Amino acid sequence: xxxxxxxxxxxxxxxxxxxxxxxxxxxxxxxxxxxxxxxxxxxxxxxxxxxxxxxxxxxxxxxxxxxxxxxxxxxxxxxxxxxxxxxxxxxxxxxxxxxxxxxxxxxxxxxxxxxxxxxxxxxxxxxxxxxxxxxxxxxxxxxxxxxxxxxxxxxxxxxxxxxxxxxxxxxxxxxxxxxxxxx
Amino acid sequence: xxxxxxxxxxxxxxxxxxxxxxxxxxxxxxxxxxxxxxxxxxxxxxxxxxxxxxxxxxxxxxxxxxxxxxxxxxxxxxxxxxxxxxxxxxxxxxxxxxxxxxxxxxxxxxxxxxxxxxxxxxxxxxxxxxxxxxxxxxxxxxxxxxxxxxxxxxxxxx
Numbered sequence: 001x002x003x004x005x006x007x008x009x010x011x012x013x014x015x016x017x018x019x020x021x022x023x024x025x026x027x028x029x030x031x032x033x034x035x036x037x038x039x040x041x042x043x044x045x046x047x048x049x050x051x052x053x054x055x056x057x058x059x060x061x062x063x064x065x066x067x068x069x070x071x072x073x074x075x076x077x078x079x080x081x082x083x084x085x086x087x088x089x090x091x092x093x094x095x096x097x098x099x100x101x102x103x104x105x106x107x108x109x110x111x112x113x114x115x116x117x118x119x120x121x122x123x124x125x126x127x128x129x130x131x132x133x134x135x136x137x138x139x140x141x142x143x144x145x146x147x148x149x150x151x152x153x154x155x156x157x158x159x160x161x162x163x164x165x166x167x168x169x170x171x172x173x174x175x176x177x178x179x180x181x182x183x
Numbered sequence: 184x185x186x187x188x189x190x191x192x193x194x195x196x197x198x199x200x201x202x203x204x205x206x207x208x209x210x211x212x213x214x215x216x217x218x219x220x221x222x223x224x225x226x227x228x229x230x231x232x233x234x235x236x237x238x239x240x241x242x243x244x245x246x247x248x249x250x251x252x253x254x255x256x257x258x259x260x261x262x263x264x265x266x267x268x269x270x271x272x273x274x275x276x277x278x279x280x281x282x283x284x285x286x287x288x289x290x291x292x293x294x295x296x297x298x299x300x301x302x303x304x305x306x307x308x309x310x311x312x313x314x315x316x317x318x319x320x321x322x323x324x325x326x327x328x329x330x331x332x333x334x335x336x337x338x339x340x341x
Binding site for chain 2: 019021022025026029032036039042044046050054056057058062063064067070071108111112124125128129137138140142144145146147148153158162168169172173176
């Protein structure tokens with residue numbers, strides 16, 4: 001509970017900091033532009049282009065994040081991952097990591113609880129990596145700014161390599177633990 | 184076009200959510216509204232920076248660091264920057280697009296986004312505490328290598 005309050009306070013402080021920083025950059029920009037009027041056109045053009053591209057998708061992205069945070073609670077992740085077995089577990093790890101929202105530090109305690117419950121290491125690695133870099137709202141922003149080809153290629157490659165990483169870390173840790181027992 | 188797809192996808196998700204549980208959907212929308220206002224100053228900030236970047240930094244400079252003229256060291260530097268910086272991934276995409284536009288290669292941009300999202304130096308101590316040194320260091324270390332491999336593959340095929 002206390003953590004929650006502190007987090008809220010930090011958040012408010014963070015927003016205030018962001019706003020101050022925004023104001024400062026705005027002033028710097030205005031000063032720069034008044035000294036270099038010939039740059040005005042290029043800067044305002046870029047500003048407007050990126051702003052309009054962002055504002056077209058930002059509300060939708062925020063709604064997706066809200067929906068995922070309400071409809072995919074932590075309990076659901078726990079339920080699915082604690083008893084997943086076989087190679088299916090790795091894929092489930094990716095899906096369960098991609099769906100919920102929230103910063104990465106929310107995922108660590110979840111992952112550690114799952115490991116204690118006996119979840120596969122590969123599944124947990126896949127889960128954490130997917131949580132970090134395969135979020136559906138995030139992929140939407142990537143799609144908007146970098147295009148379908150870039151987004152899809154990076155997504156597919158990331159999934160392939162995350163699976164490989166999960167399996168190899170699992171092998172490595174289990175192999176070391178086994179050797180330790182023999183010695 | 185892409186925006187249309189994203190908005191329709193969201194609309195469909197919203198309608199499904201509404202038909203399943205009205206109260207929960209309402210809660211989701213309130214969360215959405217709040218996070219919109221939370222992130223808005225940061226987004227404006229990065230857009231201004233992008234404007235300044237595109238307006239003031241000559242393309243040849245950007246290209247020298249992260250473009251065709253960049254060496255493997257350039258990629259390593261980008262990967263390292265992505266690993267230590269702690270910027271929300273949501274705003275890293277417009278930044279990446281701006282860099283790409285001004286002469287950065289697909290490889291360096293992909294490496295940057297991937298290390299930025301996958302590796303968290305700031306959250307590493309917490310990861311070590313929750314999951315142990317071995318697992319946390321292995322995950323972050325291998326992710327660093329993976330990011331570079333993904334970037335190189337993307338540079339070749341795109």
